[in-house]
Amino acid sequence: MKDRKLDDPSAWLISEALSQLGVTANPADLVRKVERLQDGLPLEDEFSVLITWLGRCKLVHKLDQLQSPKDSKKAFRVPDLLAVFQKDKKQIPVLIEVKSTVEDKLSWRPDYYEALKNYGHLLGLPVLLAWKHKPMGMWTLVDINEFHRPQQNFQLSLNWAFKQNLLSELAGDFSYDFQKGVGLHFRMKKLAELTGKEPNVRTFKTTITEAYFTNSTGKHFSKLGPGMFWLFLGTESEDHVDETTDELFSHFEVDPEAAQVAHRILPIVVSGLEGNSPVPWRQVLENRKFTTLGTDVLREATASIAEGIVGHILLQAPQREPPFLEQ
Numbered sequence: 001m002k003d004r005k006l007d008d009p010s011a012w013l014i015s016e017a018l019s020q021l022g023v024t025a026n027p028a029d030l031v032r033k034v035e036r037l038q039d040g041l042p043l044e045d046e047f048s049v050l051i052t053w054l055g056r057c058k059l060v061h062k063l064d065q066l067q068s069p070k071d072s073k074k075a076f077r078v079p080d081l082l083a084v085f086q087k088d089k090k091q092i093p094v095l096i097e098v099k100s101t102v103e104d105k106l107s108w109r110p111d112y113y114e115a116l117k118n119y120g121h122l123l124g125l126p127v128l129l130a131w132k133h134k135p136m137g138m139w140t141l142v143d144i145n146e147f148h149r150p151q152q153n154f155q156l157s158l159n160w161a162f163k164q165n166l167l168s169e170l171a172g173d174f175s176y177d178f179q180k181g182v183g184l185h186f187r188m189k190k191l192a193e194l195t196g197k198e199p200n201v202r203t204f205k206t207t208i209t210e211a212y213f214t215n216s217t218g219k220h221f222s223k224l225g226p227g228m229f230w231l232f233l234g235t236e237s238e239d240h241v242d243e244t245t246d247e248l249f250s251h252f253e254v255d256p257e258a259a260q261v262a263h264r265i266l267p268i269v270v271s272g273l274e275g276n277s278p279v280p281w282r283q284v285l286e287n288r289k290f291t292t293l294g295t296d297v298l299r300e301a302t303a304s305i306a307e308g309i310v311g312h313i314l315l316q317a318p319q320r321e322p323p324f325l326e327q
Contacts (some may be wrong), residue, residue: 044080044098045281047130049270049288050139050263051083055295056172058091059084077115079127085170092170092325095125097144100132104158108147113154116144124325128166133158137264141167143322167263168316169325172294174262175314176301179216180234182309183253185212190246206248215308227297228304235267256311262294 028149044062044078051057060083067073081096097116099106106129120127129142140161147154167173187210213221213232224232236258268280268286304310 030272040276042129042281043100045133045285046279047096047098047132047139048081049285050089050279051085051171051267052264052285053269053290053294054167054172055293056086056170056264057083058086063225065093071102072109073115075115076119076122077112078119079116081130082125087170087325093125094170094324095120095127096130096141097127098130098132100134102134104133106131106147106156107153108155109153110149113144113147127324129156131156131161131210137221138261139167139263140165141170143324145322152165163319164322165316166318166322166325169318172298173316174298174301175259175295175316176262177259178232178254178256179308179311179312180251180256181214181216181218182232182256183214183251184211184232184235185252186250188250190248204248207293209247217308225300225304226292226301228309230265230269230292231260231262231297231301231310234268259312259314262297 048062051060060081063078063080063082065078065080067076067078079095080099081098082093083096084091084093085299086092107242115129127142127144129141129144131140132138133140140158142156142161142164143166143287146160146164147156149155186208188204188206190205192206194205211222215221223229232254235254237252237254239250239252242251259298269292270279270284298313300308301313305313
C-alpha cells in the first residue's frame with residue numbers, strides 16, 4: 001500500500017493529541033488536548049491567509065515545534081511560521097513568531113527572546129514578529145531586533161512597531177483614502193407605507209429602480225472593479241436619505257478623511273456581504289482561492305486616482321531599514 005499524505009487538519013490535531021497523551025488516553029482528555037492545540041492555530045492561520053492574499057508571499061507554512069532533545073529548548077525556540085516573500089525579483093525567506101494582544105506593549109522574557117534569536121542565527125534567517133493589536137484589528141510585521149531591554153525583559157511598543165512595520169515592504173500592504181464625493185446611491189420607489197413598531201419612524205416597502213456609484217465630480221458609475229468594491233465596503237461611510245412623495249434616495253458617501261489599511265478589508269473579502277464572525281481562517285487557508293489578490297487591488301486603486309475615486313495611496317517604508325533588507 002502506498003503512503004498517503006494526511007491533509008485533513010482535524011485528523012492531524014487528533015493524531016498529535018494522541019501522540020502527546022498516549023493511545024490509551026480517555027476521550028475527555030483527548031478533547032481537551034485538541035482544544036488546546038486549536039487555541040493557537042486561528043491566529044497563525046489568519047496571518048498566513050493575510051500575507052497570501054496580499055500577493056507577494058510565495059510560500060508560508062507552519063513549523064513543527066516538537067523539539068528533541070528536550071534540553072534544546074533552553075537554547076532554541078522554533079518560531080511559528082516560515083515565509084518567503086518576493087521583493088524586487090529577489091526571494092526573501094524569514095521566520096515569523098505570531099502574537100496578539102489588547103495592550104499597546106509586548107514584553108518577552110530574556111530566555112524566550114534569546115532562544116528565538118538563536119534559532120534564526122542557526123538557520124541564517126531573520127526572525128520577525130507578526131503582531132495583531134486586537135482593539136484596532138491591525139497587524140504589524142517587525143524585526144525582533146527592534147525590541148529593547150530597559151530593565152529585565154525585552155519590550156516593544158505598538159508605536160515603534162508601527163514605525164518599523166515591514167508589512168508593506170515585504171508583503172505588499174498599503175494604505176489609502178477616497179476623494180470627497182465618492183459614494184454609493186440607491187433610488188427607490190415607494191410601494192406602500194407599513195405600520196412601524198417604533199413611534200415617529202416611517203417604514204416603507206420599496207423597490208430599487210437605480211443603483212450607482214459617484215466619483216469626486218459626481219459622475220455616475222454602474223459598477224466598480226472587484227478590488228475597488230472591497231475597498232469601498234471596508235471604508236467608513238456616512239449615510240442619509242432624501243425623500244419625495246413617491247421615492248426615497250439613499251446615499252452612502254465615504255469619509256474622505258478616513259484612511260484605511262488594505263489588510264483590514266480581508267475579513268470582508270473572505271466573508272463577503274454576510275460578515276461571518278468569527279472567520280474560519282483554517283478553512284480559508286486550505287480551500288479558498290482568491291480571484292482578486294492585494295496586488296490586483298493596488299493596481300485598481302492606483303488607476304482609480306485619475307478617475308476621481310481614490311485620493312492617496314501610501315506604501316510604508318520602515319523608519320530604519322533592517323540589516324537583512326540592506327543586503
